[in-house]
Each structure stands twice: as C-alpha cells, then as structure tokens.
Amino acid sequence: MIEIGAASRTARLDAVFAALADPTRRAIIERLSRSEARVTEVAEPFAMTLNAVSKHIRVLEASGVVARRRHGREHILSINTGSLDEVDGWIEAVRRYWEQRLDAMERLLRELDEDRAVAPKDGKHGSR
Amino acid sequence: MGHGETTGPIVQVRRRVRAGAEQIFDLWTQPDLMVRWMSPYPGAVDCKASCDLRPGGAFSLVMASADAIREVSGTYVQVERPRKLVFTWIGPLTNNVTTLVTVELNPLGDETDLVLTHERLPTPAMWEGHTRGWGNILDHLADAVSNDF
Numbered sequence: 001m002i003e004i005g006a007a008s009r010t011a012r013l014d015a016v017f018a019a020l021a022d023p024t025r026r027a028i029i030e031r032l033s034r035s036e037a038r039v040t041e042v043a044e045p046f047a048m049t050l051n052a053v054s055k056h057i058r059v060l061e062a063s064g065v066v067a068r069r070r071h072g073r074e075h076i077l078s079i080n081t082g083s084l085d086e087v088d089g090w091i092e093a094v095r096r097y098w099e100q101r102l103d104a105m106e107r108l109l110r111e112l113d114e115d116r117a118v119a120p121k122d123g124k125h126g127s128r
Numbered sequence: 129m130g131h132g133e134t135t136g137p138i139v140q141v142r143r144r145v146r147a148g149a150e151q152i153f154d155l156w157t158q159p160d161l162m163v164r165w166m167s168p169y170p171g172a173v174d175c176k177a178s179c180d181l182r183p184g185g186a187f188s189l190v191m192a193s194a195d196a197i198r199e200v201s202g203t204y205v206q207v208e209r210p211r212k213l214v215f216t217w218i219g220p221l222t223n224n225v226t227t228l229v230t231v232e233l234n235p236l237g238d239e240t241d242l243v244l245t246h247e248r249l250p251t252p253a254m255w256e257g258h259t260r261g262w263g264n265i266l267d268h269l270a271d272a273v274s275n276d277f
Contacts, residue, residue, distance in 0.1 A: 091139060091249075094139045094221065094246060094249060095139045095141060097168065097221055098139065098141045098244055098246065099141055100168060101165065101166060101168065102141065102143055102145075102242070102244070104165040104166075105145075105152075105155055105165045106145060106146075107165070108155065108161070108164050108165045109145070109146070109147045109151070109152075109155070112151075113147075
C-alpha cells in the first residue's frame with residue numbers, strides 16, 4: 001500500500017504511542033506544550049518523587065517526543081513537535097488510501113456506465 | 129461496532145456516489161469487479177481476488193507486480209446487500225494487524241451516500257476531527273489511549 005511500512009518508522013511510531021499512553025506522560029507533554037521547562041519545574045505538580053517523574057521523562061525522550069538540552073547545570077526539556085506530526089501523518093495516510101480507492105471506484109463506475117451506453121441494448125435481459 | 133473495542137484511531141470517509149447501492153455493493157464483493165479498482169498500485173499489477181461472501185467467509189486480494197507480491201485479506205463480519213458490509217482487513221496498510229472496515233450504503237434518490245469507517249487501527253492516536261493544536265491533540269489522545277491497547 002502506501003509506503004508507511006518501513007520497520008524503523010513503525011518502531012518509532014510504536015514508541016510514540018507507548019509514550020503517550022500514560023496519563024503522567026501526557027500531563028508532562030501538556031506542560032511542555034506551553035513552554036519549555038526545567039526538569040524540576042516539570043516534576044513539581046506531580047505527587048511523585050523526582051526520580052519517578054524522571055523515569056517518565058526518559059521514556060518521552062527515548063520516543064523522540066521530548067528533547068533535553070543542558071543549560072549550565074540545568075536540564076531544559078522541550079517538545080519535539082515533529083514526532084507528533086508523524087502520528088498525524090499515519091492517520092492521514094490511511095484516510096488518503098481510502099480516498100484514492102474511492103476515486104478509483106468512481107472511475108470504474110463511470111467506465112461501466114459508458115460501456116453500457118455504448119453496448120447495444122440486447123432485449124430486456126438487464127442483469128442488475 | 130458492537131465488538132467492545134472502541135479505543136484506537138478511527139478513519140471515516142464519506143462521499144456521495146452517482147450510482148445505486150446495489151451496483152456499489154457488487155463492486156466491493158465480486159472478485160471480477162474488485163480487481164478493477166481495489167489495488168492501490170499503479171502500472172502493471174496482476175491482481176487476483178477471491179471471496180466467500182457470507183459472515184465468516186474470507187476474501188483476499190493478491191497484487192503481484194514485478195518487484196513484490198502484496199496481499200490484503202480479511203473475513204466478512206456482516207453482509208447485508210446492498211446496505212452494509214463489515215469485514216476485517218489485514219494488509220500492508222495496517223502493518224498486517226487485523227482491523228475492521230464498515231461500508232454503509234444509503235440510497236439517496238439515484239445516488240448513494242457511502243460511509244466507510246476503518247477502525248481498530250493498530251495504534252491508538254487522536255480521533256478524527258482533531259486540530260493540530262496540542263491541547264486538542266492531548267484531549268483526543270486522553271480518550272484514545274486511556275484504556276489498555
């Protein structure tokens with residue numbers, strides 16, 4: 001079908017979806033969608049240890065959804081929006097696939113229609 | 129679709145087709161017609177289709193070109209000519225995961241309102257209708273992935 005089957009791409013998408021499947025990680029993404037932030041800022045609202053939050057952050061980093069850079073002694077987190085475009089793209093690809101198939105279906109309908117118009121009417125044995 | 133699984137992304141495509149529901153239904157279910165439009169591959173592709181049109185019956189569409197052979201297959205779940213056809217769908221498009229396709233055909237005069245729903249796609253994502261805004265994406269994702277997948 002459409003060329004979305006590359007194994008690496010699939011693996012990447014799986015990682016993104018797995019990352020997004022957890023409510024804490026979604027909350028982290030939501031926080032970072034407003035602005036980049038230090039790890040400690042990100043962890044603040046959660047009723048869990050910094051260590052536990054860090055674990056979630058590492059999952060997000062591994063999936064490519066979140067990026068980390070060092071600024072002096074601080075670790076700044078930000079969102080890698082491109083990673084989500086890809087998720088979006090996958091759904092779009094499925095939609096595009098069907099739109100194209102339906103286009104082809106309608107082309108065939110027109111073709112069949114024309115055949116019928118050209119072919120001499122043979123009695124009343126109209127099948128379908 | 130009454131199968132208890134409502135999570136995961138859904139793609140829905142709708143269009144009004146200038147043909148009767150019976151004729152469209154046949155395009156979806158008769159092998160000699162299926163091969164004439166279902167293959168997405170341009171150029172010389174040898175396309176073979178077969179189907180056993182009844183609930184539980186299988187269909188397959190094999191597309192062979194010079195460099196590859198690709199197959200789409202599935203099982204009919206609901207067969208109600210000419211209004212509704214529900215079938216599972218496995219192929220390269222779905223990374224060979226079993227998904228579910230529903231084709232509904234509602235006659236509108238001499239045209240037909242076709243609604244195609246493709247669900248149980250292999251990875252949970254945002255629902256249709258989302259915008260690219262982060263807040264929206266997250267809202268949809270929260271719905272889509274709050275259950276195990």
